[in-house]
Structure formats: C-alpha cells, structure tokens
Amino acid sequence: MSVVVVTDSSCCLDRETVERYGIRVVPLHVISDGRELREGVDELPEDLSKVTTSGPAPAELTDVYAEALADSDGDGVVAVHISRQLSGTWEAARYAADAFGGRVRLVDSRNTAMGLGFSALAAARLAESGATLDEVYTRAVDVAAAGRALLVVDRLDHLRRGGRIGTATALLGTALSMKPVLHLVDGKLVLREKTRTMSKALAKLVDAVVDQCAELATIADPKVAVHHRDAPDRAKSLAEELSGRLPEGTELRVSELDAVLGAHVGPGAIGIVVSRD
Known part of the structure; x- marks a missing residue:
C-alpha cells in the first residue's frame, strides 16, 4: 500500500x-x-x-x-x-x-x-x-x-471573542476604526501593519503576497490560495489582480472558508495563503 x-x-x-x-x-x-x-x-x-x-x-x-x-x-x-x-x-x-x-x-x-x-x-x-x-x-x-498566511477582516470582534487575538489589537480595529492586516507568525495570529480603510488593507495584502511569491519563485513555482467568508466578489477581484502580478507558473485558487474558520473571522474576511510544493 x-x-x-x-x-x-x-x-x-x-x-x-x-x-x-x-x-x-x-x-x-x-x-x-x-x-x-x-x-x-x-x-x-x-x-x-x-x-x-x-x-x-x-x-x-x-x-x-x-x-x-x-x-x-x-x-x-x-x-x-x-x-x-x-x-x-x-x-x-x-x-x-x-x-x-x-x-x-x-x-x-x-x-x-x-x-x-x-x-x-x-x-x-x-x-x-x-x-x-x-x-x-x-x-x-x-x-x-514555507506557508505564509495573511488576513484582513471587516471586524475584529469574532477573532477577539474566540481568543485568537488580544483585546488591544481588537480595540485597534474598533475604537480607532482601523483595518489591520494580520498574519500568522509561529502559528499565532499577530498584527502585521495598520491601515485605515478596507481598500488600503487589501492593497497591502496584495503587495505582501506579490513580494512573497517573488521570493518563493527562486526556489519553486509558488502556490496561492485566496480565501473569503461571504465575500465572493471581493475574493474574485483580488484573485484577478493577483493573476496579473504573480510570477508565471503560480498556481492560484479561490475558495470560501468553512464554518469553523468562518465563525472566527466573520463575514467579509479575506485571507491569502502563499506556499510552494
């Protein structure tokens, strides 16, 4: 076998x-x-x-x-x-x-x-x-x-309630009306950078993915997954933008987050994963 x-x-x-x-x-x-x-x-x-x-x-x-x-x-x-x-x-x-x-x-x-x-x-x-x-x-x-994951959410309440981020980071996104870009570091979700609007957060997300794929392309063809929760149009638009900026040979897929992850990130969330084989 x-x-x-x-x-x-x-x-x-x-x-x-x-x-x-x-x-x-x-x-x-x-x-x-x-x-x-x-x-x-x-x-x-x-x-x-x-x-x-x-x-x-x-x-x-x-x-x-x-x-x-x-x-x-x-x-x-x-x-x-x-x-x-x-x-x-x-x-x-x-x-x-x-x-x-x-x-x-x-x-x-x-x-x-x-x-x-x-x-x-x-x-x-x-x-x-x-x-x-x-x-x-x-x-x-x-x-x-080799995997790198980035995330932007409409509201941080879901992540805070589930204990996936600290209260201080949650307040950053609510009281100050910030749209932070988050990423996974050693398996833990942390703040990457602060932005004031969703459009700016998504632009930062795309730029980060393009940079990471350029680094991986020197080793192997990168693989990219665009995830969303109840935001198919937003995910499709990002995927289209990425397809024009990623190295030739990059595998790109789009999918909706399932219920367990969706419960933690909330509707409107966009996540992007970069990896290689």
Missing part, C-alpha cells in the same frame, strides 16, 4: 482533491444551541455569529488514525493539523498518536486553511509515489514551513 495522510477540516481542500489522493479529513466541531456538530458531516446553522467551536476528541482521532494505518498496510500515517496556537486539535492528536508506537507521525502546520491544505496535499502526492513514512513526513514539514 502507501503512507496515508490525515488532516482536519480547517484545511480547505475540496472533496474531489481529498478523494483523489485518499486524504482522511477529521471534522472540527461547531457548537450551536448546546449541540456539537461536525463540520463537513452534519448540517450547520447559516448564522455563525453565536456559535462556538472545538477540535475533535482524542477518541475521534484515534479511530481515524487506526483506520488510516490499517489502509496503509502498516506503512504509516502522517497527520497534518491546524496550528496548536489556534486550536486544541494538536493536543488531542498527540494524545491519540501515542497509541500507535510511532507509526502515526504528527505535523503542526503552524497554519490553517490552505496553509495547512498545501502541506497535506504535497505529502499525499509524495505518498502516492511510494515514498517512505520519513519522506512523507519531511515533505509535509517542509511545505508547512
């Missing part, structure tokens, strides 16, 4: 890709009116403003890892998960993986959305070629380390 790759539903990989490469996706949870619902499995509420979220339980991860290991015929499992700074999924995964004697290798992507998805996909593609567990693990780690 071959090594099997596992990830979680924050990866933003489409169903066709997941099925094509045999990637196993563990659902994150949305908690609404006391009910714990699984992203990608259960029907979720349209209004995410009052929901909370949680990672999968260790028992859920154990079941998925066990099935994936059996399907690999013992070749092993590489599990690539959302940043431990953003979710409790990593701790649950570490507890679950202990039961498999090193045959389940964990990767903290220090990222989310396609910052996680590109890593899982690169690992799965290599696994398909018959690579060893160590080789697939190393590929997942390398691609995750």
Whole structure:
C-alpha cells in the first residue's frame, strides 16, 4: 500500500482533491444551541455569529488514525493539523498518536486553511509515489514551513471573542476604526501593519503576497490560495489582480472558508495563503 495522510477540516481542500489522493479529513466541531456538530458531516446553522467551536476528541482521532494505518498496510500515517496556537486539535492528536508506537507521525502546520491544505496535499502526492513514512513526513514539514498566511477582516470582534487575538489589537480595529492586516507568525495570529480603510488593507495584502511569491519563485513555482467568508466578489477581484502580478507558473485558487474558520473571522474576511510544493 502507501503512507496515508490525515488532516482536519480547517484545511480547505475540496472533496474531489481529498478523494483523489485518499486524504482522511477529521471534522472540527461547531457548537450551536448546546449541540456539537461536525463540520463537513452534519448540517450547520447559516448564522455563525453565536456559535462556538472545538477540535475533535482524542477518541475521534484515534479511530481515524487506526483506520488510516490499517489502509496503509502498516506503512504509516502522517497527520497534518491546524496550528496548536489556534486550536486544541494538536493536543488531542498527540494524545491519540501515542497509541500507535510511532507509526502515526504528527505535523503542526503552524497554519490553517490552505496553509495547512498545501502541506497535506504535497505529502499525499509524495505518498502516492511510494515514498517512505520519513519522506512523507519531511515533505509535509517542509511545505508547512514555507506557508505564509495573511488576513484582513471587516471586524475584529469574532477573532477577539474566540481568543485568537488580544483585546488591544481588537480595540485597534474598533475604537480607532482601523483595518489591520494580520498574519500568522509561529502559528499565532499577530498584527502585521495598520491601515485605515478596507481598500488600503487589501492593497497591502496584495503587495505582501506579490513580494512573497517573488521570493518563493527562486526556489519553486509558488502556490496561492485566496480565501473569503461571504465575500465572493471581493475574493474574485483580488484573485484577478493577483493573476496579473504573480510570477508565471503560480498556481492560484479561490475558495470560501468553512464554518469553523468562518465563525472566527466573520463575514467579509479575506485571507491569502502563499506556499510552494
């Protein structure tokens, strides 16, 4: 058989890709009116403003890892998960993986959305070629380390409520009517720079992505994912602008953030991930 790759539903990989490469996706949870619902499995509420979220339980991860290991015929499992700074999924995964004697290798992507998805996909593609567990693990780690994620939100309330940014940063975006550009550093969401309007924030976002892709293009063809939450026109416009400024050969995709990430960033949010294979 071959090594099997596992990830979680924050990866933003489409169903066709997941099925094509045999990637196993563990659902994150949305908690609404006391009910714990699984992203990608259960029907979720349209209004995410009052929901909370949680990672999968260790028992859920154990079941998925066990099935994936059996399907690999013992070749092993590489599990690539959302940043431990953003979710409790990593701790649950570490507890679950202990039961498999090193045959389940964990990767903290220090990222989310396609910052996680590109890593899982690169690992799965290599696994398909018959690579060893160590080789697939190393590929997942390398691609995750290359990922850069930037974010602009309409309001910081959602991120503050979920504990993903500090109160001081939230006040920057509300009391002072700022539109900060955020990015992930060592898996944690922090302020990159301050702007006064959404248009200026998005312009800064595009410029940063162009610079990062120019750096990556000296090593390999860059990959870019434009994410949005309830803002398809805004995402399409940004993607069109990027397509004219990115190095030739850059892979560019657009997708909407799923419910768990959407609940934290709120409607109108735009995120861009830059990575390489």
